[in-house]
Amino acid sequence: MSDQETELKFLRDQIDSIDQQIHALLNDRARCAQSVAEVKERYQGDREAVFYRPEREAQVLRRVMQRNDGPLADHEVARLFREIMSVCLALEKPMHVAFLGPEGTFTQQAASKHFGHSAHCIPFSTNDEVFREVESGGAHYGVVPIESSSEGVVTHTLDLFKRFNLKICGEVELRIHHxxxxxxxxxxxxxxxxxxxxxxxxxxxxxxxxxxxxxxxxxxxxxxxxxxxxxxxxxxxxxxxxxxxxxxxxxxxxxRNIDDQSDNSTRYLIIGDQDVGESGHDKTSILVTVPDKAGALYELLQHFHQHKISLTGIETRPASPESPHSVFYIDFEGHAANQHIQNVLQELQSDTVELKLLGSYPVAVL
Amino acid sequence: MSDQETELKFLRDQIDSIDQQIHALLNDRARCAQSVAEVKERYQGDREAVFYRPEREAQVLRRVMQRNDGPLADHEVARLFREIMSVCLALEKPMHVAFLGPEGTFTQQAASKHFGHSAHCIPFSTNDEVFREVESGGAHYGVVPIESSSEGVVTHTLDLFKRFNLKICGEVELRIHHxxxxxxxxxxxxxxxxxxxxxxxxxxxxxxxxxxxxxxxxxxxxxxxxxxxxxxxxxxxxxxxxxxxxxxxxxxxxxRNIDDQSDNSTRYLIIGDQDVGESGHDKTSILVTVPDKAGALYELLQHFHQHKISLTGIETRPASPESPHSVFYIDFEGHAANQHIQNVLQELQSDTVELKLLGSYPVAVL
Missing domain, CATH: 3.40.190.10 (Periplasmic binding protein-like II)
Incomplete structure (x- = not known):
């Protein structure tokens, strides 16, 4: 054996021994995940047990990124843990995820990024169908772009929350800059x-x-x-x-970055019928209907300002043409289970015709 | 805390501790991979060091599947190791892989399956362009279907080996049955x-x-x-x-399985300009030109039969219309570095007008 071969053999033996340890730990982890499923089912009674907890996954990934000291990059090692969780979850319960197709689109990338490659992702032709599939229970979750121009006309995903009784369970960001x-x-x-x-x-x-x-x-x-x-x-x-x-x-x-600002197609929502717990770094989305008068939006935003709550996004949505109301979609930091946020939501309630809580969910980790 | 919460907390603490161990090992593994790269570069002199060794990856994955005793399924845990190797390799040298596009096709799936998601996969419109990109060094490897109907006409990938000086470095199988x-x-x-x-x-x-x-x-x-x-x-x-x-x-x-047998689009080749070492379970592909006379193929196959070498595939390829020769593409078990195989290749040489060794490479693991 040449010197090079001897050195390489030594390193490869080390890698093999590391792989054996990783392998054993992966199966240990899978066994723990099975026990988690067992406990959930035992206590659940007639209700269907919830196996996927977005807040818990977000916490795991954030911890991974915090403690990482390389040489692997934070996002690479987080991606590996995303896949590990995906494989373990599939063992508890295979996940069915509906996404706005066709296959090979960014929305599919977003779905795989969020759920890992062990989830079964199924393409649907319109956002409408994705919502319907999730509402009917055919899929556990759906992945839709906030806005999409892939269907010829711009489909306002947000408007579908008026028609379907679904919640936002998470968000995914794809960094696509042109x-x-x-x-x-x-x-x-x-x-x-x-x-x-x-x-x-x-x-x-x-x-x-x-x-x-x-x-x-x-x-x-x-x-x-x-x-x-x-x-x-x-x-x-x-x-x-x-x-x-x-x-x-x-x-x-x-x-650089010539993407049109109005097109937020780099952000995707995870929709489902689940209330997601606090992860420690969360966002809340609401849809509010206010009387169409001067200063209505300003009054609305004052509540957030007074409570020092950061808005992360706001968008005007058309109400029906004959309606005297305006509709706003608002994203802000914090979780609705938090007393602080509850106070603001209560204040908003008295100022609005309708307030629909779309969901609180972890801020995108990766 | 309820009983359920106590039980779940106990299990989750266990998972967190397992994750910490896996995380540390992943970075250890990455450090070893960096050392491997260092050793290779130190000994390589002027030649470009080869970082990706298909035979070594195949061995790692086979070992993973052999020692796996669950609960994770063999192919799932092998897939995780594929991703781990992909991430470590990207740290040594980011891999550029050309594939027959567009994005979202099965060929892209095959590329990701083989190289993991840390490789940069770039779509090309024709097999021809994929070959050209790899030959020019623009991409390290290419992924092409053996046969593809996606371009309107059936493109015989195999014929491109006559025009380009490239080798087969691996194969990928996608199990798509209709x-x-x-x-x-x-x-x-x-x-x-x-x-x-x-x-x-x-x-x-x-x-x-x-x-x-x-x-x-x-x-x-x-x-x-x-x-x-x-x-x-x-x-x-x-x-x-x-x-x-x-x-x-x-x-x-x-x-069941109504796919036309003639369309082998579920098998993909990895092309490159690298001679791949023995992995212990390998395949060799050759392109042979024989005089167009009765019994020519039979005589050819006799050599394999006598040496007890299993053929895994054979296909007739048209020579140029005015040529008096027939061309066959033959796959068989074994590696060209093996004396046994070398003997057969020598015998074949004397019976053929031309024999082109396309490559020896590991049999698809996953």
Missing amino acids: HVLRAAEEGLDNITRIYLPQQTLSQCRSWLDTHFLAAERILVSSNAEAARMAIQHGTEAVAIASDLVADLYQLNIVA | HVLRAAEEGLDNITRIYLPQQTLSQCRSWLDTHFLAAERILVSSNAEAARMAIQHGTEAVAIASDLVADLYQLNIVA
Whole structure:
């Protein structure tokens, strides 16, 4: 054996011994998960036991990221634990998750990111069908984008909470940011051709309309393909794609984050019929209907300001055309089980025509 | 705390302690992997060090499956180790893998199954481009189906080995089997409507033509959608989908494995420019050109028979139209580094116009 072989053999024997220990611990963990299921079923009586606890998973993942001191990156090791929990959960009860399809979309990525690859994820053609499948009990959870342009028209997912009696059980964030990539040149001058896939076009349309209304837009099958076409087609061509693609093809990023702000398709909601407990870092979403008068929104927001509660998102939703009311979707920090939040919700109640609590759930960990 | 809460807390504390141990071991493993990379680079001199060793990964996964005694299923725990190796490898060197796109196809699934989710997988529109990308060094490996109907015409991947100087470094199997699913009825009588996606149609066309030429075929976006449509559209409707879908929608399987035998799209090849060492359970692929005369194939196969070597696959490939030769693609058990196999290859050499060794590689583990 050469010196190199001896050194490698020593290291590989070490890896094998580590793998054996990891393996034994994985099965130990699975046995504990089985015992958890057993305890839950024993005490549950007639009600169906709840095996998936989003708040508990969020806590586990946060702890993993906190205590991690490398060399593995925090998000990589958290992803491994997500898969480990997914495998253990599948042993207790195989999870069925409905998502807005077709397969291969970002929503499927979001579903796998949140539930791991042991969950059975089933595509549905519309958000409406995803909600219906979860409400009927056909799927345990659903994954929907907050807003999606994949169906031709923008479907306002939030409006579906008015029609379906479902809750938000979690959120997933996919960090998809689009940039303008260029091979030879720096800067945004002399761009005549833009290569990009359909989905990217719908996510960056306003920015492109503002900056490059005249340039030819050529639709291709993927962002990687766009990069390759831009390289082939000379100095006046650019591609719209992510950091990863820029890196792979060694292209210059000549404009960053051109995604339209109004399109929050990088955030996805987990819907279900479960009340999620406190995880220690939670968010609450509500849908409020207020009289359509000047200052209504301001009054609403004052309550949050007075209680020092941070709003994380607000969106105006149309009420029915003949209605004299406005509807707002509001996200804020905190859990509805918390007394502090309960006080605000009570105050809001007296100021609004209707207040619907959509759910409290852990802030996205990964 | 209630009794249930006490019991659950005890179990969860146990899980947390197990997680801490797994976490520490994962980082230990990553450190070992870094040392492996260091050793390789130190001894490599000017040549580029090879970080990914398919034979070594296959051995690790086989050991995992052999020693596994549950409760986790063999394939689940092997999948976790695949991800662990993927994460550790990404730390040594981020892997770039080209695959036949678009995203969301089975080929992408095959790529993730083989390289784990830490590899950067990049879609290409044709097999040709995948080969070119790997040959030029733009990607470390490529993943291509043996045969694919996704490009409209059947592209014979195998023919590309004549044009590109690349090797087979591994194989991936996806177990995708299609069945005929029916809601109310048993048996194959009175079927007038068949719901299925385009891709499934191309994989099951001969069977459907033979058995249900007259039935209406309705293309839908996914196999799950097909099942839902079949349920909605009464007793004369069926869906073509997998076990998983049958299970999810509680449909009867009235005919099993209707996939056309000629379409091996459930097997994928890993291509690269690397000679893969012995893993202990390997396969070798060759491309042989023989004079186009009666008995040529028989003579060829005799060599394998005499040496008691099992053939795992054989396929006739057209030579150029004016050529007086026949070309065969042959897969058999064993590794070309093995003396036994070398003897056969030598014998074959004398009987053939040309013999191209495409590679020896580990038999698919998962």
